[in-house]
Amino acid sequence: MLGHRKNKWTAEEEEALVAGIAKHGSGKWANIIEDPEFAPHLLDRTNINLKDKWRNMKNRVGNMEKSMAHTLKSALVVVSNESSPSSSSDMINDTRYVPMSQNPSRSRFGFNVGEAHLKLMKKPFKS
Amino acid sequence: MLGHRKNKWTAEEEEALVAGIAKHGSGKWANIIEDPEFAPHLLDRTNINLKDKWRNMKNRVGNMEKSMAHTLKSALVVVSNESSPSSSSDMINDTRYVPMSQNPSRSRFGFNVGEAHLKLMKKPFKS
DNA sequence: CACTAGGGATAGGGTTAT
DNA sequence: TATAACCCTATCCCTAGT
Structure with missing residues (x-):
């Protein structure tokens, strides 16, 4: 409706955005929205x-x-020195923008958002 | 460096640009950057x-x-007809891209940016 | 080919709505 | 207060025309 001052992003839109970045690269916003x-x-x-x-x-x-x-x-203060370093960056691997509940292991774009996102985060940004 | 997507202009650069335009003319960009x-x-x-x-x-x-x-x-609605017309164009004369605080009356290019700028603004633009 | 003009896109700071 | 969504605009990119 017109009264929507804020248009909140849906899980589907977030998936499409992340998949678009995976294909075209971060910063290629116009390319992404033009991609059929x-x-x-x-x-x-x-x-x-x-x-x-x-x-x-x-x-x-x-x-x-x-x-x-x-x-x-x-x-760490408590646990002191344990093995299996569940580092900060590993925590990020578990970040995803689509709730698992409504997300089978593969999304409509052929990979789950968490994977795509992580891959992109580690990719150096152009320019 | 690669990360600098946006390279913000410094006051010094703006001075050089304006002085360059005063010397070579607007549109002579290559001449300006080649001028020692x-x-x-x-x-x-x-x-x-x-x-x-x-x-x-x-x-x-x-x-x-x-x-x-x-x-x-x-x-003007309030003041009606006073003298000393602090007109719109007079206000523009006060525009400058180098803060007065760090700018003596004369810059390194022999005139202050405000003057040069104003002079150029009034000059008809080519093409 | 080198350059300029102008339209268009992006980055990052700032603002609003929730 | 915190943050998602949105706005502002300086800077940067693309490219037709010369």
Whole structure:
């Protein structure tokens, strides 16, 4: 409806965005919304919307790293030196933007969002 | 470095650009960056960068004119007819891209940026 | 080919809504 | 207060025309 001041992102849109980044690269927002593979899932989004959403998703991970670092730091004081280093970056591997409940192991784009995201986070950004 | 997507212009660079335009003319971007007088101040800039920067410096003044026109219009309703017409164009004379605090009356290029800028703004643009 | 002009896209800071 | 969504605009990119 018109009254929607904020148009909240759905899990489907987030999937399409992440898959689009996996295919075209981060920063190629216009390419993503023009790609017929993703366009139908991003009908009400502009290239700017995609950019802003991706930034928010990255911030989410960044903030998680910080709070995890804090949590782990506290935990380590208690546990001292255990093996199996469940490091901060490993925690990020478990981050996903589509709830597992409504997400079979493979999404409509051939891989789950968590995997795609992680892969992209580790890829150096252009320019 | 690679990470710097946005390379913000410094006051020094803006001075060099404006002085370069005063000497070579607007649109002579390649001449300006090749001029040994300005080149050392524009090391990380291309001719395209100069063109783009000058474009939004002009826009800045244009937008200021508009908002000033609006402000003055409101003010004039109140003040009615006073003398000393602090007109819109006079306001623009005070525009400068180097803070006065770090800018003596004369810059390294022999005149202050505000003057050079204003002079150039009034000069008809080629093409 | 080198350059410029102008349209268009992106990055990052800032703002609003929740 | 925190954060998702959105806005502003300086900077950067693409490319037709010269």
